[in-house]
Amino acid sequence: MKNLSDTKKKKEQTCCSDVNGLANNKPSQGEKDVLHTYENSNYRIFIPAIASLVLLGVGTIFDALYSTWFFGWFRLVWYILAYIPVGFPVLKVALESLLKGDIFTEFLLMGIATMGAFYLTEYPEGVAVMLFYAVGEIFQTLAVRKAKLNIKLLLDQRPDNVNIVVGSDIIEKKAFEVSIGEIIQLKSGEKLALDGVLISDVASFNTSALTGESKPDTKREGETVLAGMINIDSLANIKVTTDYKDSKLSKILQLMDEAVSKKAPTEKFIRKFAKIYTPVVVLLATAICMIPYFLVEEFIFNQWFYRALVFLVISCPCALVISIPLGYFGGIGAASRNGILIKGSNYLDAMASIQNVVMDKTGTLTEGIFEVQEVNIKPGFEREKILDYVNAIESKSTHPIATAIHNFMGKINDDLILKDVKEIAGYGMCATIDVNKEILVGNFKLLEKHKISYDVDTSAFVCTVIAIAIEQKFVGYITISDRIKEDAETTIQELHKMNVKTTLLSGDKLSVVRYVASKIGVNEFYGELLPEDKVEKIKLIKTRKESVAFVGDGINDAPVVALSDVGVAMGGLGSDATIEISDIVIQDDQPKRIPMVIRIGRATKNIVWQNICLAFLIKIIVLALGAGGLATMWEAVFADVGVALLAILNSVRMQIKKF
Incomplete structure (x- = not known):
């Protein structure tokens, strides 16, 4: 619980990413340090909960076997000691939130509910509720830390030191100190730390960190090689063309880290809903406690106060607030694992309901190798x-x-x-x-x-x-x-099976466009178009009230990308401008990633709505039981922490699901 405050502040500022091939490669010293810190912090985060659990367990045994002397102030102090390790961090955050004017937080709800249980001398229940809440927070914290770790490890895939060729000598140098124009000697099995061009005759590289594909990519003299690539076989010399901080890998990491700033409509709705929902349930809890005074002949304050406390615990919105962003993080992570960079969950949401995919020809459906x-x-x-x-x-x-x-x-x-x-x-x-x-x-x-x-x-x-x-x-x-890409035809077939219309726009001759269109089977095609003509075609499609994703190179077609609902760039290992201008970047230039990102978007949306429905259904049922006095604190804990854990586990499925 040590990092509870940081977790709640930052849990929505983290995105999931995947490190392909990391387990099969020898970790750098940087990776070892990050993993060591991660493992140690994970052990430490459980210490307060374990201490509280031990004291609670012993106290429960004393209650059952030694009630003759385990009572009064001694019993109260014992359970306070059990409460402090897990309760103090929550009460501290609640107080900090109050001082900032944020009154209706889940921390305050849990504080009121558990201290209320102590007032009613239900000490074990008060400790247990806070303990289970703390365990739920721990699992949420671990999920967020794991996402951060994946990004950190991807960054630290680059080696700390590199070998620089100086005349006939080889000098070891810190990677961040290497200047543009220097020559790196890369041995078999080593990772490249900076972007450059190959000056050896030929070399093969594992590009999985950048494209999600483990298939070797053979480069020849003069071709670009990027940070994160792994030299597979022969000794290779690379001339550095980009500073360490400006490498393609750094830009990808920055892109992934900024992805969560663009929220999906569902996320925005839930955040607004939680701000209204929490004060409403506080008022309802107050009403449950006070209104029966005027309606019930034998009003027992402690009985109705307990029901109000149960109602408060159940009403905590943490299951919704954390599980929904985690669902989208999982979708972004699954996409990155398959070589697709998504700049925000709003674009993932948009792709889930896309109706028309409009594509450029050259470099998108054809090889672009003339x-x-x-x-x-x-x-x-x-x-x-x-x-x-x-x-x-x-x-x-x-x-x-x-x-x-x-x-x-x-x-x-x-x-x-x-x-x-x-x-x-x-x-x-x-x-x-x-x-x-x-x-x-x-x-x-x-x-x-x-x-x-x-x-x-x-x-x-x-x-x-x-x-x-x-x-x-x-x-x-x-x-x-130019050659048509091998997977172009199957991509179009998959899109049609998903009830997505396809349109081909090109500035090339109409006869060439017609030939390509007939080979792959698109619904509509247009040739000999200027950039402004493409804009008009997109506008025409949008007049039919259809959502549009445009897939192209992301540079020359900037007006079309801006006009479409989602701009998808066939970025490959190409220019930085491609990454910057588009909403989604397909790194390996394979058209089959287009239906894949739609599948990922739809799966993510399904999981998010499953989490929402699960949380609301269980909370409504237990809220009704709690208001009627049929639910105890234990059922309340399940409705809050249990549902949150189930939602988190459901979100994690995105990381292991195949698309």
Whole structure:
């Protein structure tokens, strides 16, 4: 009970997270220290309750066997000593709350009820009620501490020290002291402490801490590797690109820690309800004690006072106040265990009742890994020079198509001078190059926007086509193809089984979008859309009074994400902006996580409502019995602490349930 005050203040400021693969990896010194502190604090938290239980047990034996001398002041002092270890922390918090103007708290209710039992000389019941209440608080505290521990352990997955390559020497250095540009040598089985790029030829990593997937991820030279990844086989050198505090893992932890600030409507309702509910039951308890004086011929104050005390114990709202947030924490934790980051329980609630999932194409339903298929440059133009121009201008873009072009064409011609480079959302890029030559690289709408004619039937293409124009002349095109993700079709089928409509929106050619849509089976599809066109489509869906989740890259589609009820980003191991702009982040880019997060949302909502119904049903029954004098303090304890424990155990199911 030592940390009872802190627990009540912070129990709703903690979220659940899961540490994947932790049990299979050697813990760092930081992890050992955290676990040691956690275990020691767990032992200590039981000491007051154990002391109270021993004194209560001995006192009960004395009552039964030695009543001839165990009475009066001696008996009272004995039970006061049994009461103090568990009762004093509660009375202290009740007094602190009173001084702050917060009168109707469960601490005050328990204090009045147990001290009232002492007034009626029902000492064992007074101690027992507070003891069982303390045990319930302990279990609640342990549940919250466990959630905090999971986050702390995830943070401490990063090693305290790293090996830095300095010339031909290897120097050990504190991870937080490593600067950007330094090179870390990572041995087989070691965890990476900071984000960087691989400068070795190839290496395989376990990415479960970030994506929830234990399947090895093979990286090649120049590719990004992140803090928390574990080197599986060969020795690898990584060049640091991010400070320790700014790593992807740190941002994920910050995201998870802030998730609880956004409450679900159910949580907000229960908190408001508790503020009204508690003073009402205090007034009812007072009425139970006093009104019979005017209605009953033989009014016995102690009898009705006892009934009022029972009523107070039963009315404590702790089962609702703690079990509901824990239910949502469990849902957020279950999602994170499967590589899904949810920024608040309100988004989890929204996904549970989502009616329409609208998806972007590239990177969401397709791999986003483009490959050049055909280069068609019109006669009369120098092919190599044109491709040099295209390669140079596309090097200024981060779009996957630009990456495909660069991979195909290779090294950029450093002699070329680019000026006035602009990326036009939904169209492509334009710049001036080599003595003020204007070059346009993008879709055919970009050419139409600049009133440039072309002699190509765009409807005949089933690949993405990049048009090229120089000095207001169409000079050719490049075709690029993308692969549909393996689980895209099954994802759409699952969503339809869940009665969720699906819509595909893309800025790509309509023929390409139609091809993808026919392969995976979405309900509706639209192509050749600009960002503002996507916004209009979302507005159209919302006019049908349907809730909408938009799934995309979370950057270029910012207006659509903002307009939708829930913005879901295929974050993968991509940019930090993706994490910041969206409500939900799918870390491994797998579409199958979309129906999974809906299942998690629905399961969470079911558990929360089970807890609410269980608490209300049992409390109403026992309240009626207590008011009628048919329930004792023992039944009251079950209605309060027992229901809270059952609700907590029910919430914990989210952590072991498979989705």
